[in-house]
Amino acid sequence: MVSLVRRYYLYRASLSSGFYIPVSVIYMESRGLGLPEIGLVQGTFLFSMVVWELPTGYLGDRLGRRASLALGSVVTVAVMAGFALANSTLGFAVVYGLWAVAWTLKTGTADAWLYELLATRGGEDEFSRVTGRADSALRLVSAAAALSASLLYTVDPTFPFFANAGLAALGLPVLFTLPRTRGVDADQVGRPDEPADTGPDSSPIGVREAARVLREQLSRPSIRWVVAYAALFNLVFSVTRVFEQPAMRSVGVPVAGLGALYAGFKLVSAVASSLTGAVHDRLGTRGVLFLLVPVVAVAYGAFAVVPALLVPALFLRRGLQRITRPVRTEYINDRVEDVGRATVLSGVSMVLTLISGTANVLGGRIAETVGPLTFLSATGVVVSLAAGLLWIGVRPVRTVSPDAAAS
Incomplete structure (x- = not known):
C-alpha cells in the first residue's frame, strides 16, 4: 500500500503545469496575439471546461479511472506540443479547448481513483491526508519547474512547453503501474476548486x-x-x-x-x-x-x-x-x-x-x-x-x- 501511494504521488507530480504557466501569456504575445485575443483564448478554456465537465466525468466512469487519466495525460502532451506550434488566435483557441478536455479528464478522476483504491483496502479515512501530501508534491514540482521556465524561455520560447510535455509523458508509465478500480465506492468527486461530497x-x-x-x-x-x-x-x-x-x-x-x-x-x-x-x-x-x-x-x-x-x-x-x-x-x-x-x-x-x-x-x-x-x-x-x-x-x-x- 505504501508503494502504491508513493507512485500516486509521482503521478500527481506529473500533472504540474509549472513550466507552462509562468510564460504562457508572454509567449502568446510573442506570437502576435494582443490582449483582446489572449482574453478570448483564455475565455475559451473556461467555457470549454463547463462544456466538458459532465461528458468527461461520464467518460471516466465508462472507460475506467485509470484509462481516463491516461487519456488526459496523452491529451496534455498533445496540448503542450500544440502550444509550441500554434501561431494564431484560432490555433491557440483550439489548443486551449483541448487543454480544458485534458484538465477535466484528470482532476476529479484522479481523486475518485484514489478514494476507490483506499476504499478497497479499508483506508478511506486516509483520503484527506494522502491528497494533501499529493498536492504538496505537486506544488513542490511546480515551484521547481517555474524556477527553470523563464530560463528555458530565454534559450528558446518553445522549450518550456516541450518540458511540460515531457513531464506529462513521464506520468504515463507510472500510471500504468497503478491498479484499476471498479468505480463503485466513490460516485462523484468534485473538481479542484469545488470539492464535492464523497461521504x-x-x-x-x-x-x-x-x-x-x-x-x-x-x-x-x-x-x-x-x-x-x-x-x-x-x-x-x-x-x-x-x-x-x-x-x-x-x-x-x-x-x-x-x-x-x-x-x-x-x-x-x-x-x-x-x-x-x-x-x-x-x-x-x-x-x-x-x-x-x-x-x-x-x-x-x-x-x-x-x-x-x-x-x-x-x-x-x-x-x-x-x-x-x-x-x-x-x-x-x-x-x-x-x-x-x-x-x-x-x-x-x-x-x-x-x-x-x-x-x-x-x-x-x-x-x-x-x-x-x-x-x-x-x-x-x-x-x-x-x-x-x-x-x-x-x-x-x-x-x-x-x-x-x-x-
Missing part, C-alpha cells in the same frame, strides 16, 4: 431532479447572494491571472524573473492553505469573506499609485484565494442537504467559471485600451466597491439557523 450518504440523482435541486438551492438568499458575492471576486482573480504577466512586464519585471516569482506564488499558496483553518477559527466565516472587500480594494488601488506594488498584490491575491475558497465551499456545504450537494457545488463552480470566462473575453479589449496595470487596478477597486454595497444591502453571509432551509 457514504451521497447518491446520484437524475438530470431533472438535479436541475430542480440546483434551481431551488440557488434561489435561496443564503446561497444566491454568497454566490453573487463570490462571483465578483472570482472575476477579479481570474482577469488578474490572465493579464498579470503583461502587467508585470509593464512595471519592469524581466522575463527571467517571472519563473522565480511564480515559484514564490506556489510557496505562498501552500503557506496560505495551511493557515486557512487558523484564520477561519479566528475570524469566522463572515470575517474571512468580508476581508476580501477592504484588502482587495487597498491592494489593487495601491499599485495604481505606486506601480511596483503590483507584485506584492499578486502574492496577496494568491493567499486570499487559497484561504477564502474553502471557507466559501464549507459555508455552502453547511446549507444544502446530502442529496444534491454535489449538484449544487458543481452548479456554483459552473456559474463562477462562466462569469470568469466572460470577464476574460470582455476584459482583453479594455486592457488593450487602458493598459493591463490600469485595467487590473480599476477592476479590483470597482469590484470591491460593488461587493461592499452588496454586503451592506443583502447580507450575503448568513448564520445557520433552524430555519436555514428556508432562508
